[in-house]
Amino acid sequence: MSLSDKIKSNPSFKKIAHWLMIPTGQHRPRLWIRMIVNPFKHKRGKNSIIRYRTRLDVFPYNHFDLGERSVIEDFSTINNGVGDVFIGDRTIIGMGNVVIGPVKIGNDVMFAQNVAVSGLNHGYKDVTTPPSVQKVETAQITIGDNVWIGANSVITAGVTLGKHVIIGGGSVVTKSIPDYSVAVGNPAKVVKKYNFETNNWEKA
Structure with missing residues (x-):
């Protein structure tokens, strides 16, 4: 042992x-x-940048990996306390973002400003105990390659965003979004999909 x-x-x-x-x-x-x-x-890829005013709440008992040429901008928070955080290559974590594991983010991903991605939920079912001290629950978030997440969006625990998914600003994503889709709203719904036969984005 x-x-x-x-x-x-x-x-x-x-x-x-x-x-x-x-x-x-x-x-x-x-x-x-x-x-x-x-x-x-923790692993940091070649030419990656973590801005000075980033808050890194990362612990040695879980993973935090940042890929090559990826950037975490000022005023962001990265937390791996309850789950691993993996960030791929050439990915931008925009200003004021919050990323709480377990989260896996692919390559060439763009997070705009004030995006919250959290694989954590506080328990609340015991009404005799404050949620702040109840056991936390976690569910893996997976974000595929080439994803763009608009400003002020929220990605909730357990969600998967497929390859080349676009999330409109201010959206709250509570369910997984398939590859090559545009989703907007609260809760976010798919409004467009890419049609490889016509080579166009078409209404869902």
Whole structure:
């Protein structure tokens, strides 16, 4: 059994390890994790850029990978606390975005401003307990290659966006969207699909 498995299987060790990584009552890693551990644990592709004012709430017990020539712009937050975050090559995470794992983002993807992508949901079913302290639930979000997500959009847990999907600004995506589709609205619905026989985008 590895050291990490021993820690995970022992509640006392797990509590101590958690405290060493995260201050009590907070949700971001301690400075020593950010400065010493994360640079060796997480992968950053060649010529990738993470802007200075990005908040990286990433922990060593889950993955955070950033592909080659990808950019995370200022005022964004990346959080892998409850699930891995993978970002492909030549992908742009726009200003003010929030990305909470588990999330897998493909290559050549564009996020406009203030996009929220979260694979996390707080539990709420126990009415005797505040949602903030109930067990979280996670569901993988997968975003295919060549996707463009418009400003102020929300992608909810469990959603898959296929290849070359376009999400209109301000949309709330609660269900998966197939390849080569345009979806808009709250909840988002497909309004156009690409027809490879006519080589045109056509109304759905």
